[in-house]
Amino acid sequence: MPTILGQNQYGKAENRVVKITRDGATHHIKDLNVSIALSGDMEEVHYSGSNANVLPTDTTKNTVFAFAKEHGVESAEQFGIHLARHFVTSQDAIHRARVRVEEYAWERIAVPDAGRAGHSFVRKGQETRLTQITYDGERWEVVSGLKDLTVLNSTDSEFRGYVKDRYTTLEEAYDRILATSVSGRWRFNWTGDDQPAPDWDDSYEQVRRHLLEAFAETYSRSLQQTLHRMGARVLDHRGEIDEVRFSLPNSHHFLVDLEPFGLENDTADGAVYVAADRPYGLIEGTVLREGCEARIPVDLTSP
CATH class of the missing domain: 3.10.270.10 (Urate Oxidase;)
Known part of the structure; x- marks a missing residue:
C-alpha cells in the first residue's frame, strides 16, 4: 500500500547545562534543561536510511554546551534564539528548529554575620521557567511560560x-x-x-x-x-x-x-x-x- 512521510523531527532532548559566571567573589548560576528538535529535508533518512542530510544528535548536544561557553546564557529565550538561528542557518537541509528550555532557579544562601555567600546556593522550591523558540529561517515564534x-x-x-x-x-x-x-x-x-x-x-x-x-x-x-x-x-x-x-x-x-x-x-x-x-x-x-x-x-x- 502506498505511503508518504508525514511531519517528522529529530534532535537531542534534555541536555542539562549549568553555567557558572564568576564576578569576583560573587558567582551567578544558570541551570537549564535544553531540548533541540530539527526538521527539513529528511525524507531519505526515513526511506533509504541515508544520513547525508543528518546532523548527528550528538552534535546538537555539543553545540548546546559550546554555545553556553561562547555566548553565555543571558536569558533562556536569548540562548534558545542563538541556538535556533545557528541550526537553521548553518545546515542547508535543516529548515526549522525548535528549542525548548526549562530553567531552574537558585538563590544565594544567607550566612550569619556575613550577609549572603557569593558562591553558595539553594535551589528555589517554586516554579520552573519555560521557553520554546521556533525558527524557520524567516519567522520567529517565542512562547515562554x-x-x-x-x-x-x-x-x-x-x-x-x-x-x-x-x-x-x-x-x-x-x-x-x-x-x-x-x-x-x-x-x-x-x-x-x-x-x-x-x-x-x-x-x-x-x-x-x-x-x-x-x-x-x-x-x-x-x-x-x-x-x-x-x-x-x-x-x-x-x-x-x-x-x-x-x-x-x-x-x-x-x-x-x-x-x-x-x-x-x-x-x-x-x-x-x-x-x-x-x-x-x-x-x-x-x-x-x-x-x-x-x-x-x-x-x-x-x-
Whole structure:
C-alpha cells in the first residue's frame, strides 16, 4: 500500500547545562534543561536510511554546551534564539528548529554575620521557567511560560449555582479553599531581528507578578473566572504578549468530617481539610488579545 512521510523531527532532548559566571567573589548560576528538535529535508533518512542530510544528535548536544561557553546564557529565550538561528542557518537541509528550555532557579544562601555567600546556593522550591523558540529561517515564534507555580487562597472563593442531575452529590460551597498548580504559556508578538527584542528576564518577572496578583485579588466564583482574570491582567499590562494559555488543576480541599469524634469542623473557627491529590478537576483555557489568532497548542506538552 502506498505511503508518504508525514511531519517528522529529530534532535537531542534534555541536555542539562549549568553555567557558572564568576564576578569576583560573587558567582551567578544558570541551570537549564535544553531540548533541540530539527526538521527539513529528511525524507531519505526515513526511506533509504541515508544520513547525508543528518546532523548527528550528538552534535546538537555539543553545540548546546559550546554555545553556553561562547555566548553565555543571558536569558533562556536569548540562548534558545542563538541556538535556533545557528541550526537553521548553518545546515542547508535543516529548515526549522525548535528549542525548548526549562530553567531552574537558585538563590544565594544567607550566612550569619556575613550577609549572603557569593558562591553558595539553594535551589528555589517554586516554579520552573519555560521557553520554546521556533525558527524557520524567516519567522520567529517565542512562547515562554512556567509550570508548577503552586498557589492557594484560603478564602474569597465559592462554588455554587451549578447544574445538578441525579448523579450530583457535591454540596455547594460558599467559602472554600481555592488551590492550583499553574501551568501557563504566553506568546510574544516579537517576530524577528528587525525589531527590538523584549527584555526577556524582566518580562518573565512582570508576567509572573501579574499572574500572582490577579489570583490573589480575584474573588473567585469559579476557577474558570480566575483563569480569565489572570490572562486578561497579563495582556492588559504587557504589550509584548498576544496570547496566554493555562492548564489549572483544581487542587481540591475537602472539610474533614469530625462529628464521629464529637468535634465541629467550622470554617469560622479554624477548619481542618483533607487535600485530595486525585482525581482533580482540570480547567484549561486561552486568553487572546482582540484580533489575534490562537497558536499555543491546547495540550501544553504538544510540539
